[in-house]
Amino acid sequence: MAVKVAKAKEKHEKLPALLPSQRMAILKALSDPRRLEIIERLSQCPRCTACSDLRECLPISAATLSHHLKELETAGLISIERQGKFANLTLRRDVWQAFLESLQRL
Amino acid sequence: MAVKVAKAKEKHEKLPALLPSQRMAILKALSDPRRLEIIERLSQCPRCTACSDLRECLPISAATLSHHLKELETAGLISIERQGKFANLTLRRDVWQAFLESLQRL
DNA sequence: ACATCAATTAGACGGTTATCGAAATGTCAA
């Protein structure tokens, strides 16, 4: 999923512009306060141990958090790297940048 | 409503940063395909005669369009200038710019 | 005054979504 984006990041290639449908998916994903806060926190930490850390800040159940994370992942904004019991989240800064540019281009 | 923004535009002042609540309101407003398309169209035309023009493009009833316009106005993204029977819409480009910057600042 | 037209409001309906508790899955350590 969203393979091109990951490859482009590794190879320092220029990202293709976001499709309108991808832009819409991201906007929908950002239209919830908890999800926006997750993105904000991920953007501040270079690495963020997942739910464990996030659940200390957000007043939601583990189930709800898991739901939001899946939404963000589906929208392409974060990647979830599972390691044993835990899950590490990272903001996809290249996708985020492409998203901002697609809004600037209007 | 959003008086400071309008004044700042006229006087070429620097806009204050968006409050988190304003940013959230704008994100919510943009999370609907029709509203995003309205913003897109407004950004292309320097002046856009309201519902008359928009309804030719959007497959929605007048009532639904009116609802969406009110949402965009409440979020601060557009201003509606009523002249007799008609309503003229304009994108608040200063608010839009402030919104983009508040996302870049993350 | 009246008819017409643009836009808004009111009210209802159906689909979507955020949320939870409970159960399931999977991992690690003793």
Added chain:
DNA sequence: TTGACATTTCGATAACCGTCTAATTGATGT
């Protein structure tokens, strides 16, 4: 193996939201 722990999935519930039709408001021209 067994138990504890992190995360996900399931099923249900309540609130929200986009949409419509019908009725209303307000302005214009005859």
